[in-house]
Amino acid sequence: MAQFTQNITTNGNEGYWAGSWFVNGSWWQTGRNGFGDDLYSAGRFTNVSVPYGATITSAYLKLYGYANESGDAFTRIYGIDEDNTVDLTSDPVSRPRTTAYTQWNFNVINLNQLYTIDITSLIQEIVNRAGWGSSNALAVIHVNDGTPTSNFRHFKNWHGDSSYPVGIEINYQLPAHLIEKSLTYRIVRPQTPLTKMLRYSIKDMETDPQPFSGLKVAKAGHNAVNAKLVESYKFHSGYNTLKYLLNGTFQLHVVNPPKNEYNVVGYVDHNLGYFPFAIVYAKDDLMANYQPLGRFQAGSGAYRQFYYYLTTTRLYFVVTGWSINGDDDYYVNFYYKLFRNNLGL
C-alpha cells in the first residue's frame, strides 16, 4: 500500500467562481448565492506520484469550515477528466469532467472543522486514463447540485488562511507491472540489503493483477498471457510509444560571422500547433560522425556549440561560436527526427 498526500499551497492551483473566476481567491465556496448564481470551486494537485493503473483503495478531499453555517446544501465533486490538467489561472468550468462523482449533501458547517469527502471513484477514473502518468497533475471541481438560493457555503483555503489549506489524500496499490519489477530487482541484485528484500516481499504479496483488455505481443520465450514485465513485450497497448512524424536533414552555413561571439540560427516547420518530441544529431567539418544534441562542443581551438529548440510551429537549429577574425567558413549538418507526441508544455 502506498499513499500520496498534498495540500494546495501554491499560486494558480485553487480558485472559485462567483460571477467571475477568482484564481487564488481567499476561500473555497459552493452552493447558490442570493443572486441565484451556482457557485463552484476547484483545486489542482501537482506531481501526483500515483502510477498509471494503480488501484485506488481510498481517496479524500479535505476541506476546513470557514465559519459556522447551516442550511441544506446539495453539491457534487467531479474530477477533471484530463491526463495532466493545466493550472487554474483560467476558469476550469468547461474542462471535461469524470463520469464518476461524489454527491455531497450537508447542512451544518463549523469553523475550522475538517471535512473529509470520499473521492475514490473519480480519482480511480483519472489514473485509469491511458495518458495518465506518475507525477502528472489532477484537479477536482466542486459544483452546486440544487442548493436553495442563499445557501452558499465557504471552506478555508491556503490563500485565505495558510493554516487550513485544501488537501488530498490518495491511498493506492501499485499496478502489477511495477510490483513485478521489484521482484526482478531482488533476484538480479542478491546483495540487496535485507530491509529492502522484506519491503519487496511485502509488495509481492500485494500483487493483484488486473484484467487485461488490449493488444500484447510478447518476445520470444515470454508468455503474453501472464508475463508482467513491460520488457517481456515487443508491443503492449498499455504503454505509449513514440509516434513518428518525419525526419530530415538541415544545413547551416557559418560564413564570415561577427567577430567574437556569434549565433547562426535556422529552422524547419512542423506546424503541429504544440511542442512535439524531437531528437537532433549534428556534425560539422571537424567531426567524424553525427552526435546527438545535447550540449556538444566541437573543434580544437575552434569553439563551437550546436543546439536545438522547439516552438509550436518550428524546430530551430543553432550554431553558436567564437570567432577571433570573423573569417570562419564551415557547414554544420543536422539530422532530425520529429514525433507526434505532444509534450503538453
Place this chain on the structure above:
Amino acid sequence: MTQVVKVARSGKNAQTATDPNDFIFHSDYNTFKIVASGLYEPSIPANSPMTDYKVAHNLERVPLVVAFMREASLNEVVLASNFSPSSSSYLEFASVNADYTDVIFRIKNNHSTNAIVAHIRYFIFEVPL
C-alpha cells in the same frame, strides 16, 4: 511456421516489404515503450546556482529518461542540455539523469531577482532486457 504481426506504412506492402522502416509496427522488432511520463514544475529561486531537483520514479531500478523544459513566459522548449538563444531566457537546463529512486533535473536560474517556474515534461523509457 513463424507467425508475425505487421502493419505497413501507407504505400508499402506488408507481405513483401523487408525494410523495418516500411512498417508502423512489426512484431519482429521491439518498440521503444514509454513506461511512464510526467510533468514537473519546480520554481527555481532567483540567482540560484546549478541545483538538482528530484522526482521519485517508483521503479526501483535506474531507468532511461528524456526531458524537455519550457521556461515560464517563453514559448520555446529545449531538450535537457540544450538552450534557447533568446535574451529573455534565464534558466539553464544542464541535464537530466536518474538513479534507483529519482529522476534528477539539474537547473540553474541566472535571473538576479525573480524565481522562475520550469515546466518540465519527462519520459521514462523501457530499458530492454
